[in-house]
Amino acid sequence: MNKERFSMVGFSNKKVMTLLALFALVVASTSVARAGNPGDAGLLSLRMGIGAREAAMGETGVASSYGASAVFWNPANNVFADFETGLVLQHHRYLGLFNHESAALAHKVGKGVLGVIFMGLYSDSIDRYGSEPVGIPEGTFKPYDVAFGVSYAHPLGESFAAAATAKFIYEKIDEYSDTGFAFDFFLTHKSLIEGLMFAASATNVGGQMNLRAEPFDLPTAFRVGAAWTPVGDFFQEKVTIAGDVVFPNDSNEKAHVGAEWNIISEFSLRAGTRINYKNQGLTAGAGFRAGVLGVDYAYEQSTVDGFDDGHKFSLNLVW
Secondary structure, X not given: OXXXXXXXXXXXXXXXXXXXXXXXXXXXXXXXXXXXXXXXXXXXXXXXXXXXXXXXXXXXXXXXXXXXXXXXXXXXXXXXXXXXXXXXXXEEEEOOOEEEEEEEEEEEEOOEEEEEEEEEEEEXXXXXXXXXXXXXXXXXXXXXXXXXXXXXXXXXXXXXXXXXXXXXXXXXXXXXXXXEEEEEEEEEEEOOOOOEEEEEEEEEEOOOEEEOOEEEEOOOEEEEEEEEOOOOOOOOXXXXXXXXXXXXXXXXXXXXXXXEEEEEOOEEEEEEEEEOOOOXXXXXXXXXXXXXXXXXXXXXXXXXXXXXXXEEEEEEEEO
């Protein structure tokens, strides 16, 4: 009886400590996310997600992502996912002006999950002008930035998991460039309600970068979200509903909602929307599966005249 009581007390204390850690992350990350000055953040490509599935679902990923795409959204989710190794490759044409190329790998190691991620944003050629206002270009240049990161996720008891990512980042605009480091922190909670997940993230936490003696903040953001995949006889895990709330350091709060319908195991339809954005609207897409191979597509509406809608493609391998 005493052993049983001691075990229960130990479990309760562990759960309380985990909840306190989650609360501390929420408070600290909210402060970080609000610490920057509006409009000062640069390297906004660090917020551009990986995975056409999540993009089609309104860019909801902190609680609903899994596999290689979760290395960007929340590696801690992979602690509860049923796979051994996942790889995602993505091409994204953004606003008709940029190519966003990404790759991520997730692999289970013991109880934990190791992740590797690469992201690159490359612009089309831009005319270069001199200091004299003659209106004649002196050539062209192609600005770009890249990021490479390594993550690790580990369980905290049976219903919590935590993860962290360290990223090396580099940006070059014409003849000016700079390097830096950023860190991401994640928590996931597997609810007692079967199929319900809660999660939180603090991303792009780090110091300032500097181009042409003009320092700027990284695009730090705090995100909380939930995802529900009902497991009853009627749904049979065919539907997922997800929602995220984002607190960036350079603008007002944002919201993302989306849903996925697995019509059959090989084909899924998705839709969502992004709320409180000036230039982003509805999303939609589909996913195809054949054995270990998956292909996903996402359409992302641009609500600003003169800019093209986004089209995102991702190739997934899971084994």
